[in-house]
Amino acid sequence: MLGRNKSFTRFLKFAAFPFFAFGVVMVFPLFQGAFFTFTDWDGFGITFDTFVGLDNYREAGADPAFWTSLLFTGQYVVVSLILVNVVAFSLALLVTAPLRSSNVFRTFFFIPNLIGGVILGFIWQFVFNRSFTAFGDLLGFESWTTSMLNNPDTAFWALVIVTVWQMSGYMMIIYITGLLSVEKDVLEAARIDGASEFRTLVSIKMPLMAQAFTISLFLTLRNSFMAYDVNVGLTGGGPFRSTELVSMHIFNEAFMFGFLGTGQAKAVMMFIIVAVIALIQVAISKRAEVQR
16 A cells, blocks of 8 residues: 555656646646637637527538538548658658668658748748749740649649648658567568568568557648648638638638637537547557557
8 A cells, every 4th residue: 555655656746747737738728718619708808698508619510611621621631641651651661771871861851840831831832833833934834834822723732742741751750660660580481481572561561560550640630630830831721712721710710800709619620520530540540450
């Protein structure tokens, strides 16, 4: 009993402050925001006679712009989820190959993740608006003479390109860790049995590094749903709000148009949707993991 008390005291010494900070920064704002969705909160103060019940949720559900941005975000998430992880896994295979310059490649591929999203958006905005159009004029490619950001269809792919360029390097590190965690004895046994490199990759390496896939898919899913800074810096939601991701839509609703209660209600709805999708993804990925 005395040992348990000492362990609990030791736990409090090390974990009390982190738990307190997590509660203040994450838990309290979450419940406070959920509470504000039932009020006509104006962003400055609140009294207990301003409850409006589910009115904010009704207005949020009746707003077609919210569902349009949510659908656009869903398309963006699906495409980004696939391309980011395919590119990241390919890069991980490249830099774990026996090459002299593999460490240089790792650094080079990871650098885009260190650049802030807004700055990254402005950099690529210059690339799409100036560099690509200049090359189009120079080489006579008519399709390149107009910026991709001026067309709603091509602006979507511009947003995806920047996302893949930014996130692939980070996911690459996770896949590298997964590839290096595969035991060499297992790989040596596969080589002795005559398994090809492709067969070894598909039948041995990928199943044994399933945890890396679970983590990378979850992080890509979360980051794509929460994307805001790149959206602001690259397209600003244009043209004509056609590339407005749901995070930007909620921000504009609350702070640009002043509908704070409705904006907070949309944020709660988005939180629930993302949480459900993320839990489903993790549950499915966990089933594919090999018990080691």
